[in-house]
Amino acid sequence: MTRSWTLPILLGLCGAVIATGLFLARGSGAAAPVLLWFMLLAVVYSPVIFPRSISAQEARCRSTVDGRPVVFWRPGCKYCLRLRIKLGRDADQALWVNIWRDPAGAAAVRAVNGGDETVPTVVLAGRPYVNPDPGWLRDQLSAAVRNGGTAEDSGGCR
Incomplete structure (x- = not known):
């Protein structure tokens, strides 16, 4: 079961790290779309939509x-x-x-x-x-x- 969730979890974590860096450097306007994109990818590559x-x-x-x-x-x-x-x-x-x-x-x-x-x-x-x-x-x-x-x-x- 964990193998099914490895990619979505990694996508979510990478998105959170990148969005945090963007938030600290440029504010929420730059961070929000990046975080949203990574979370969308995490959902798409998870078993949830099947x-x-x-x-x-x-x-x-x-x-x-x-x-x-x-x-x-x-x-x-x-x-x-x-x-x-x-x-x-x-x-x-x-x-x-x-x-x-x-x-x-x-x-x-x-x-x-x-x-x-x-x-x-x-x-x-x-x-x-x-x-x-x-x-x-x-x-x-x-x-x-x-x-x-x-x-x-x-x-x-x-």
């Missing part, structure tokens, strides 16, 4: 039942962030697995990517897609919802 992560095992089970895609991701990945932002509200319909929190998820990603932890890796109907187009994934999510999958149901998995 839907709740579940285990790879639970994601596989739910996906088998309702056909929703499983998205393997990690905090700080710009491609994961791009996918998450471009999916918008539809992102909640996918099953998200943080590979830094779930060793089985990291192993699953390595298994389909030749030993590399390349994310985002999306698994749909047992087939992996590495860094898929967000528009394609949005279409797949819409199809899964039409076929009965929702983000709230567990599909009987536990």
Whole structure:
């Protein structure tokens, strides 16, 4: 879990140090925008903006039942962030697995990517897609919802 928060914490601390130096040298007018920018970056690169992560095992089970895609991701990945932002509200319909929190998820990603932890890796109907187009994934999510999958149901998995 701490690895997920390392980059956001460092961004926040660096922003605070730089803003403090600017505040002491030039006043709050120069410090505030810099601090705001670093805090925004810290939030963007944190796990906060991603839907709740579940285990790879639970994601596989739910996906088998309702056909929703499983998205393997990690905090700080710009491609994961791009996918998450471009999916918008539809992102909640996918099953998200943080590979830094779930060793089985990291192993699953390595298994389909030749030993590399390349994310985002999306698994749909047992087939992996590495860094898929967000528009394609949005279409797949819409199809899964039409076929009965929702983000709230567990599909009987536990």
